[in-house]
Amino acid sequence: MIFHETTLKDAWLIELEPRGDQRGFFARTMCKEEFAQHGLLNDFVQQNTSFSAQKGTLRGLHYQMQPHGEAKLVRCLRGAIVDIIVDVRADSPTFLQHQQFELTDSNRSQLYVPPGYAHGFQTLSNDVEVSYLVSAAYCPQAERGLRYDDERLQIDWPVPVTVLSEKDAHWPLIDEATKPLY
Template sequence: MKRFDFFPTPLPGLTLVQRKPIEDSRGFFSRFFCAEDFGRVGLTRPIAQMNHSLTHLKGSVRGMHFQYPPFAEDKFVSCVRGSIFDVAVDLRKESPTFLHWHGEILSADNQRSLLIPAGFAHGFQTLARDCELLYLHTMPYAHDCEGALHALDPLLEIAWPLPIAEISERDRTHPMLNSQFEGLTL
């Protein structure tokens, strides 16, 4: 029985994942993650950390976060309550889609997730109140390897679907890109 459908996006390696729930009168059951299935689409490193977030205000933006090597990580991002516009930006130095972004609506209802490979920045905007996300990471968080892009960087031109209602002070102060940013070598 097929548990997931995997769909490529315009950014090589970035994959949209559709969970395949089994439904009956009680509700549904779905497999959330399977290393064997995900290995077939490139997630070969084990999951090292799992994080959970709650964002109360509709229109809030979190991100655009990444980790530099040697802690560059694959992420598997899912919205388990509410709805978000999830965005990944390709930061891989040699990639033909360097600094291109792709966004997908992830929600509890559509049961979609993004599999984001190492070398991408990640962020999202809430499209509803009280959105909860689960993130599976292939590397532990390393403060000294933390990196981020500014979510409103004019070089990226991310088309956030709503006016930004809230962004943290930390995310608001991330620097804008300049010609010195050469990307990530993995």
């Protein structure tokens, strides 16, 4: 794996290094030792998958409050997404900054999202499947989110939003959210 620092503190884009022959290829997607060498959490407790049928579907922006903060390792297995993360750690030099990444079944890149980041993605094609490892179990009482259209974040989603859950449509704006965010 090739680890690329992002502009956001503690977040990494990870490029796979496929080894191929006439059968196809093999690539490591997670290695406890390599993650530890980069200071990343490497104890994942669950793996999730999502399927979105329609281009423009938006999921997020989600995170969990401490002590249930979760790291995620996100990869698009089918189709294409724009993945957006927002640093919600008040003591971070990149607080409330966001960055976006295109994850596709052809580039096979994956995104390491550290605890203290809101995470969401929008599908850029139909029939998209995303898989992600998570370092903490889901805790409904700790679940929080940011509104995808919060003007304070200035996120430029690449395509019109076609599908959005009721919950994601009604997360509070940052100024209305209970402080602290994380």
